[in-house]
Amino acid sequence: MLQDQKIIPAISNHQDLRKFLTLPLTYGILMNFQLAQLPELVKLMKDNQKKVLIHSELIRGLSSDEYGAIYLIQTLNVDGIISSKPKVIDVCKKRKVIGIFRFFLKDSISLNQSLEMAKKMEPEYLEVLPATGTDILQEIMQRTSSKVLMGGLIKSKEQIAKCLNAGAVAVTTSNTNFWV
DSSP states (O other): OOTTOSEEEEEOSHHHHHHHHHSSOOEEEEOSOBGGGHHHHHHHHHHTTOEEEEEGGGSBTOOOSHHHHHIIIIITOOSEEEESOHHHHHHHHHTTSEEEEEEEOOSHHHHHHHHHHHHHHOOSEEEEEOTTOGGGHHHHHHHOOSEEEEESSOOOHHHHHHHHHTTOSEEEEOOGGGOO
């Protein structure tokens, strides 16, 4: 679904968006913008043949629940949503857009809880943070049928390669130096 795109830019300002629009990448994540800015930003991306993913919990003024997700899908026609909320992922599945369930590797308990939720909701994708947790990636892939993205704390191209070699289908990063 992500068209084998290995790096997915996380875009949080207009300068980075302008850079993204010039790159031969399709998918980009909008985050840290205000709700009022989204219609214009989504239109700009779509006018440039880009696919729009929204991190719903990092949009100021947007309710990060299922109603916010419905707004993003119905009104803005986004291509996917990243969320740590199961109800948002369920809305994505029902409305046939990409739902990426995001969770953080803090400890064994949070890992087990997140994987149990992922098993129940069966999202197409998981985003696992931080990307320093590649040693646990095989366990995650064995315990869920979802494809795995990794992101957070990306510091080098070697780290990106390590994530991909460990089995992640892509890496999300806001560091523009790693976008191509």
